Amino acid sequence: MTPRMLVNGLVSEQLPALDRGLAYGDGLFESIRLIGASAPLWSRHMQRLIESCARLQIPAPDTAQLWCEALAVTNDMAQAVVRITITRGSGERGYVLPASPRPTRVVAAFAPPPVVAADYAQGIRMRVCEIRLGEQPLLAGIKHLNRLEQVLARAEWNDPAITEGVLRDSHDRVISATMANLFAVVDGELLTPALDRCGVAGVARAEVLATCPQARIGELTLERLLDASEIFLSSSVRGIVPVRSLDDRSYAPGATTHQLQRHWRNLGLRWSRADE
CATH class of the missing domain: 3.30.470.10 (Aminotransferase class 4, branched-chain amino acid transferase, N-terminal domain)
Known part of the structure; x- marks a missing residue:
């Protein structure tokens, strides 16, 4: 349209x-x-x-x-x-x-992006991007117009089976996905990366943090992320999307992901019955 x-x-x-x-x-x-x-x-x-x-x-x-x-x-x-x-x-x-x-x-x-019911029920496939986000605390958190890092990150793959990529900073700290914020349950704790050096502080991320006060904001290495029991993305456009694989690691949507998906539906943010 x-x-x-x-x-x-x-x-x-x-x-x-x-x-x-x-x-x-x-x-x-x-x-x-x-x-x-x-x-x-x-x-x-x-x-x-x-x-x-x-x-x-x-x-x-x-x-x-x-x-x-x-x-x-x-x-x-x-x-x-x-x-x-x-x-x-x-x-x-x-x-x-x-x-x-x-x-x-x-x-x-x-027009909204197409709904893929399996993405919400089973999760999406992700890869780790090679590009690193530049660190600039004065711009960290802002959704400013310069998205060239994300454009180049998305250019790293053409496989239609891969939906998203993990972005890291110059110190190999996990920051986000290319179009969403990232959460992980590691050793039973809900974590999301700190965004005081780079990255966009999403409004869906803010809603998750308000809904889950036990969540911790801090440093998240790729090694810890790969060892997570549960990974999901938050996006104001797409909502709460579970991750089913990251490179060669497999995951399954867990209790926290399901809880937040229910919260999103209760807010009225649903595409259709596909994301129930």
């Missing part, structure tokens, strides 16, 4: 050639699941968007206006993924911040 798109509130698919989002990746984005006129994780998305704008020194948009535009682009869609992109707007050539920035606001609706 052709995406429905508003640029600064007007129907358009064009940006100025000098927009800093295009020139420098100077901006951020949110990908939000909508079920009809409901977005159960909306408040978490808006909280991250506002905090990220503050960290990047970009004037934050009006979240009420964003909600109205999200409803406009998803009108008559039973399910959708809305991408909200905020850039610093156009400016003079060079890295100096504009004295009076006029941010660009893009709100677009897309």
Whole structure:
């Protein structure tokens, strides 16, 4: 389907050639699941968007206006993924911040990705990526527009049986998947990697941590991950997805994964009966 798109509130698919989002990746984005006129994780998305704008020194948009535009682009869609992109707007050539920035606001609706029932019931297959994420604490956690590391990571494989890849930092610490955050049950403890050096702090990850206060954020090596009894991914778009294999190791969805999948359904975040 052709995406429905508003640029600064007007129907358009064009940006100025000098927009800093295009020139420098100077901006951020949110990908939000909508079920009809409901977005159960909306408040978490808006909280991250506002905090990220503050960290990047970009004037934050009006979240009420964003909600109205999200409803406009998803009108008559039973399910959708809305991408909200905020850039610093156009400016003079060079890295100096504009004295009076006029941010660009893009709100677009897309058809949701196809549902594969087996992914939710049995899990997906993953591989370990060779590329390492660069460490930059000033940008860690933000879903900024520069996703080249993820693009190159995804280019490492063409096997359609492999759905995702594990990303590590330059010290071989596990950080995330290419499009999702990662959780593992190791020795009976629920762990998720710390994201204070690199990686995106996902809103689904925040929901999992709020639901499972016993979970621990910390360092996770590849060796410990491979020894996990249970691995799952969290994504605001795809929800809670178990992992059935990582390279040559096999896993099975466990009690924690099933608990969180039920929590997601109770939030109203389901694609169909396929993910029950």
